[in-house]
Every structure is written in C-alpha cells, then in structure tokens.
Amino acid sequence: MGTDTHISEHRAADHLISVFEAQIRSGALAEGDMLPPEREIVQTYGVSRTVVREAVLALSNKGLVQARPRHRPVVVKPGYDTALNVVQSIVGQLLDQPGGIRNLFDLRIMMEAALVREAALKATKEDIQRLKTALMANEAATGNSEAFFRTDTAFHGVLFEIPNNPVLPFIHRAYTTWLAPQWTQMPREPQRNQRNFQAHKRVYEAILHRDPDLAEKELRAHLAAAWDQVCITFEGL
Amino acid sequence: MGTDTHISEHRAADHLISVFEAQIRSGALAEGDMLPPEREIVQTYGVSRTVVREAVLALSNKGLVQARPRHRPVVVKPGYDTALNVVQSIVGQLLDQPGGIRNLFDLRIMMEAALVREAALKATKEDIQRLKTALMANEAATGNSEAFFRTDTAFHGVLFEIPNNPVLPFIHRAYTTWLAPQWTQMPREPQRNQRNFQAHKRVYEAILHRDPDLAEKELRAHLAAAWDQVCITFEGL
DNA sequence: GAACATTTTTTGTCATACCAAAACCGATCA
DNA sequence: TGATCGGTTTTGGTATGACAAAAAATGTTC
The missing domain is CATH 1.10.10.10 (Winged helix-like DNA-binding domain superfamily/Winged helix DNA-binding domain)
Structure with missing residues (x-):
C-alpha cells in the first residue's frame, strides 16, 4: 500500500x-x-x-x-545520454519479469506501428530520402549478417527520428542496446536477411504512398516474423 | 551482468x-x-x-x-514497483531537457493514440464495461475538480490496461505520478471538467463502435485540448 | 623544450570509537 | 496467561586517524 x-x-x-x-x-x-x-x-x-x-x-x-x-x-549534465544507462538497467529488470521479453516486444510493435502511421502521414521529403538511403544500405548488406543487423537497426532508427521528438531515438537506443547482444548471436542466413529487407521495403513503399493502414500492416507482419525468429532462437518463449 | x-x-x-x-x-x-x-x-x-x-x-x-x-x-525482488521509482527520476531528467514537457506530452499522445486504436479493434466486452464504469465515475465527478482528476486518470488508466501488457500500466503510472503534482494545481472549472468528460465519452463511443480512426481522432483532439490547458497554466511553453 | 625522477595530493581501504535508535529480553502487573 | 514496561544488547550512522597505491604536480636533467 x-x-x-x-x-x-x-x-x-x-x-x-x-x-x-x-x-x-x-x-x-x-x-x-x-x-x-x-x-x-x-x-x-x-x-x-x-x-x-x-x-x-x-x-x-x-x-x-x-x-x-x-x-x-x-x-555530467543530466541528459539523454546519462539517462540511457539507467533506462537500460530498467529494461533489464523488466525483461526478468515473467513474460518480459514478449511484453517488451509487444510494446515495441505498438510503438513502431504508431510510428509508421505517423511517418506515412507526416514524413517530409527529407525523411523519405533518409529512409530510402537506409533501405538501400540494408539491401546492400543482405550478404553480411553482421552488417545487415547494423543497417536493419539503422532503418528502424530512421523511423524513430521522423517525428522529431528526441525522446523517441532515445527509446530506440535503449531498446537496441539490449537487443544487440542477443540478436547478433542469432543465426541469420542470407535468405532470411533477404526476406527482412523485402519487409522493410514494403513498409517504406507504404510510407511513400502515404498509406498509414498498409504501413502499419506491413510493419506488424515484419515484426511478427521477427518475433518468430526470437522464439525459435530462445526456447524459453 | x-x-x-x-x-x-x-x-x-x-x-x-x-x-x-x-x-x-x-x-x-x-x-x-x-x-x-x-x-x-x-x-x-x-x-x-x-x-x-x-x-x-x-x-x-x-x-x-x-x-x-x-x-x-x-x-526487494526487482519488479515493476521498484523500477517505477527509477523511471520517475528518468522522466524528471527528460523534463529538464529543452522542450522536455512538449516532447513527453507528444510521446504520450502517440502512445495513447495507438492504445485507443488497439482498444477499438480488440477490446473485450469486459474491457468496454470497465471503460464505461470509469466513464460514469468520471461524469459523476465533474463537480469536484479533485475527484475529477482522479477519475480522469483512472479512465485513461483503463486504456493502458486493455492490451494486457503489464508494461503499459507501468508507463501510465510513471507518467501520472509526474503529472499529478503539476496537474492538481491547475485551475479546473466545472465547465472545463464537463468538456473533458464529453471528450472521454466520444473516445469511449468510438471504441464501442469499433472505429479506430475515429477513436484516434477524438483522443488526439482531447489531448490537444489538454495541452492547451497545460500551455495556459505554465507560460514557459 | 622534452623526457625522466621525485614529491605531493588524493582516493581506496582499513581499524576503531562513540552515539542514538532499534531490537531484544526479562521482570512486572492486570 | 498475556500484555506492558524497563533496561540491556545489537546495530546502523557518523567521526577520526592511518596507510598504501595511484594520480597529479613538481622539479631535474639532458
């Protein structure tokens, strides 16, 4: 109480x-x-x-x-950088909770679904250009799993930058710095990279066509597939 | 480690x-x-x-x-309760950043917009019943600003509970425990309470009619109005 | 002026001591 | 018997002094 x-x-x-x-x-x-x-x-x-x-x-x-x-x-002036360390430890604690991984992943899906909606509605030409650049880097890296992971998070990172809210990239960093160690040790065959790139491309195109519903749908499908990968890798569910 | x-x-x-x-x-x-x-x-x-x-x-x-x-x-076993204190201090740091209030408020709008969408699509009968109960309590409290604030946050709290993700109520609590001290000292005439209740009701009805687009629109309008109130109260923008 | 040797600071750690609050315990009393 | 009260012991909060080792400052030599 x-x-x-x-x-x-x-x-x-x-x-x-x-x-x-x-x-x-x-x-x-x-x-x-x-x-x-x-x-x-x-x-x-x-x-x-x-x-x-x-x-x-x-x-x-x-x-x-x-x-x-x-x-x-x-x-050190309190700011996003100093807060990051603390948030990461929080994320760690939340992950230790029962169902923590699933819950945080769901949260990420929800947030990023909202992000692509906003992107589809309000992305500027510059935003779209940056998305395209990230996407092309992503495509070029399908052969190298390590590089693909980097360009993958970079692509998603651009999404978090579009609303021009510094808290969002902050959240993305907190999320990916947890994700990175776990993710990198997952087996990533080029064919799977290719599929992920195609998903990114579909999200990008939906944003390009200013279709929030489609963008959300593609994004959710992409992340659901990513979750399956996570599930396969970590039996613990 | x-x-x-x-x-x-x-x-x-x-x-x-x-x-x-x-x-x-x-x-x-x-x-x-x-x-x-x-x-x-x-x-x-x-x-x-x-x-x-x-x-x-x-x-x-x-x-x-x-x-x-x-x-x-x-x-104390690390869990949501212990994490809450830390998150609150983080929120404080983020608020101190330039534009912190606006950024966090925008984030809240984005999240809650996504929430009402999900609610409109996936709320169960029980969820809707709880929303209705909270709404009625809200209506009954329009005369008492202190009670209205409580029922107001409770109504929004139900929205955060609908997706059945314990991280979401956690976020809501972190947000409101910051908000409470600032909010309560805002002047709240009954007429304004009445208008806020009507906004809640419109959100509720949109969810009831399973209309995510309308729910999001009403929610955004509601929070935009709330932001105006914040702006009026704190000149600092 | 730069590289090196030396002295002084400063932190990390230890040991000891004291006070006051809390916990403990036993005697007292209803 | 069981609750209450008083004193004793335990324990955390703080102060002080000391020492080793690392860092910083200083001086010395080439």
Missing part, C-alpha cells in the same frame, strides 16, 4: 547530495568540472569523509557525476 | 555488490529477507565496514534492497 517515499528521516549525506545536485542543475558546477577533493568538501561542509564518500557515490549512481576509480568525479 | 558503466578497474565493493545481487536473483535471499548485519558481512567476506556500507548503498540505489535509516536493508 504505502508507496514508500518515506524519506522522512534524515541521513547526513542527503543534504550534501541535494547541495551538489542543485549546484549541478544551476550550472555552478559545469559539465566536465571536477568535484572538489573529498577532504576539501569535509572542511567546507563540516561533515566526515564517510558522509562525503556516501554522497559522491549516490551522485555517481544517479548519473550526475562519472566516477572512475582513483579519479576525481567528473560532473 | 556488468550492464554498468566501466568494468575497467576494480573496487572492492563491486565484488560484494555482485555477490549479493546474485544471491537476490537466485532466490538465496528471498523478498522480504533482511541483509545480514554489517559487522557480520565484514567477518564473512573479510572486508571493512566502509566497503560493506558502500556496497549496501549501491544495492539500495539499484533498487534491489530498500534501506530505511536505522533499519536493516530489506531485500
């Missing part, structure tokens, strides 16, 4: 954390800056090194600073 | 972290169990309390244990 957030009680580190977080967000600590040495923070804020280290560690885990061992922590 | 940043150099805490993480995932440490006392871990693994505390803190930040001050950390 009680959705936690009982931050009621106070640890000394929490204060330090919020102080630095504010300094980072306000720009007092710019990106690339280094945090002061631990002993200096100790003197400045009158706390023990224990607390300082705890606070810095928390900032590091929050992604606000990047702390390599034996190096001073470096400030 | 090392989904994290750089596995380059070794901190002593990293070992402990992976040990406990393995124990949690394998079930050796079940949900609700408490981690051993720090001093016991010290003796077991032959490291200092500094390292133990650092490891526990990291586990806590990872969401694998829930550590209230002065209490023993309690093991």
Whole structure:
C-alpha cells in the first residue's frame, strides 16, 4: 500500500547530495568540472569523509557525476545520454519479469506501428530520402549478417527520428542496446536477411504512398516474423 | 551482468555488490529477507565496514534492497514497483531537457493514440464495461475538480490496461505520478471538467463502435485540448 | 623544450570509537 | 496467561586517524 517515499528521516549525506545536485542543475558546477577533493568538501561542509564518500557515490549512481576509480568525479549534465544507462538497467529488470521479453516486444510493435502511421502521414521529403538511403544500405548488406543487423537497426532508427521528438531515438537506443547482444548471436542466413529487407521495403513503399493502414500492416507482419525468429532462437518463449 | 558503466578497474565493493545481487536473483535471499548485519558481512567476506556500507548503498540505489535509516536493508525482488521509482527520476531528467514537457506530452499522445486504436479493434466486452464504469465515475465527478482528476486518470488508466501488457500500466503510472503534482494545481472549472468528460465519452463511443480512426481522432483532439490547458497554466511553453 | 625522477595530493581501504535508535529480553502487573 | 514496561544488547550512522597505491604536480636533467 504505502508507496514508500518515506524519506522522512534524515541521513547526513542527503543534504550534501541535494547541495551538489542543485549546484549541478544551476550550472555552478559545469559539465566536465571536477568535484572538489573529498577532504576539501569535509572542511567546507563540516561533515566526515564517510558522509562525503556516501554522497559522491549516490551522485555517481544517479548519473550526475562519472566516477572512475582513483579519479576525481567528473560532473555530467543530466541528459539523454546519462539517462540511457539507467533506462537500460530498467529494461533489464523488466525483461526478468515473467513474460518480459514478449511484453517488451509487444510494446515495441505498438510503438513502431504508431510510428509508421505517423511517418506515412507526416514524413517530409527529407525523411523519405533518409529512409530510402537506409533501405538501400540494408539491401546492400543482405550478404553480411553482421552488417545487415547494423543497417536493419539503422532503418528502424530512421523511423524513430521522423517525428522529431528526441525522446523517441532515445527509446530506440535503449531498446537496441539490449537487443544487440542477443540478436547478433542469432543465426541469420542470407535468405532470411533477404526476406527482412523485402519487409522493410514494403513498409517504406507504404510510407511513400502515404498509406498509414498498409504501413502499419506491413510493419506488424515484419515484426511478427521477427518475433518468430526470437522464439525459435530462445526456447524459453 | 556488468550492464554498468566501466568494468575497467576494480573496487572492492563491486565484488560484494555482485555477490549479493546474485544471491537476490537466485532466490538465496528471498523478498522480504533482511541483509545480514554489517559487522557480520565484514567477518564473512573479510572486508571493512566502509566497503560493506558502500556496497549496501549501491544495492539500495539499484533498487534491489530498500534501506530505511536505522533499519536493516530489506531485500526487494526487482519488479515493476521498484523500477517505477527509477523511471520517475528518468522522466524528471527528460523534463529538464529543452522542450522536455512538449516532447513527453507528444510521446504520450502517440502512445495513447495507438492504445485507443488497439482498444477499438480488440477490446473485450469486459474491457468496454470497465471503460464505461470509469466513464460514469468520471461524469459523476465533474463537480469536484479533485475527484475529477482522479477519475480522469483512472479512465485513461483503463486504456493502458486493455492490451494486457503489464508494461503499459507501468508507463501510465510513471507518467501520472509526474503529472499529478503539476496537474492538481491547475485551475479546473466545472465547465472545463464537463468538456473533458464529453471528450472521454466520444473516445469511449468510438471504441464501442469499433472505429479506430475515429477513436484516434477524438483522443488526439482531447489531448490537444489538454495541452492547451497545460500551455495556459505554465507560460514557459 | 622534452623526457625522466621525485614529491605531493588524493582516493581506496582499513581499524576503531562513540552515539542514538532499534531490537531484544526479562521482570512486572492486570 | 498475556500484555506492558524497563533496561540491556545489537546495530546502523557518523567521526577520526592511518596507510598504501595511484594520480597529479613538481622539479631535474639532458
């Protein structure tokens, strides 16, 4: 019931954390800056090194600073790049849930179906040109499974870029960085690559003809086939 | 495994972290169990309390244990609930980006447009009944802005439940828990509530008539109006 | 001015100590 | 018997000091 957030009680580190977080967000600590040495923070804020280290560690885990061992922590502006790491760990957790793979895959289908609809309705000439370029690269790579995988994700990536919403490429990156390790070890015969390319081509042509229903249909068929591949590869369903 | 940043150099805490993480995932440490006392871990693994505390803190930040001050950390199985907190912080970061509000709102429009399409095509009788119940509660609350907000999100929540994908309600919760604080302080005259309810009703009826195109159109109109409200409330665009 | 050797910082880790809150336990009392 | 109350033990939060090793800063030599 009680959705936690009982931050009621106070640890000394929490204060330090919020102080630095504010300094980072306000720009007092710019990106690339280094945090002061631990002993200096100790003197400045009158706390023990224990607390300082705890606070810095928390900032590091929050992604606000990047702390390599034996190096001073470096400030990183919170943004899409820093968020990516966290999202990836989230995706990992979601995948561990029962049916996680299927659920995330379904979600991807839903999102990408919506994407091709939008693309069919609102893609600019430049968008379509980029799609075509990606498609041609995809075709050229049907013989090389490794290269085909790259051009495959690139083609889908263009779809995520069309709505001009930076959150979408972000999601795509989070998804593919999970996918990549699993996908690459799947057997990919050239004939299957050829079939996938043809599917991409049909989606592209539906977008070209400004037919959202057809684009969605082709996209869903393509991803359903991809899911079958996944199923065959990982017996676990 | 090392989904994290750089596995380059070794901190002593990293070992402990992976040990406990393995124990949690394998079930050796079940949900609700408490981690051993720090001093016991010290003796077991032959490291200092500094390292133990650092490891526990990291586990806590990872969401694998829930550590209230002065209490023993309690093991939590990674799942949707634990992931929620992290996602909320991510959403916060994304909102801080330039145009973040607009981008996330657009994303929501896109997702929910896809949702009502699916609902119009595949909603069961039970789904439609739940939608109707939520709609009626919504209508009954047009006079009370606070209650209307609750029934409003509940109605949209039902939409996220229809595809039977637990990730979708998860996303909805992450979205609304951000939205709630901002939304509630918006002025909501009953007349505006009435208009929002009518919009909900039109979406519902489109789903009832199995008309995905109309459902999407009504949903987009509804959310576009909602965005105008947001714009009016927060000058910052 | 560049390559090398040396000194100083700074982090990572350990050990110890103390306080206060929590948990534990036994005695008391209804 | 069972609940309550008080004190004792455990345990987490913090402080302090120390040391090794790596990094950074400095100086030295060619």
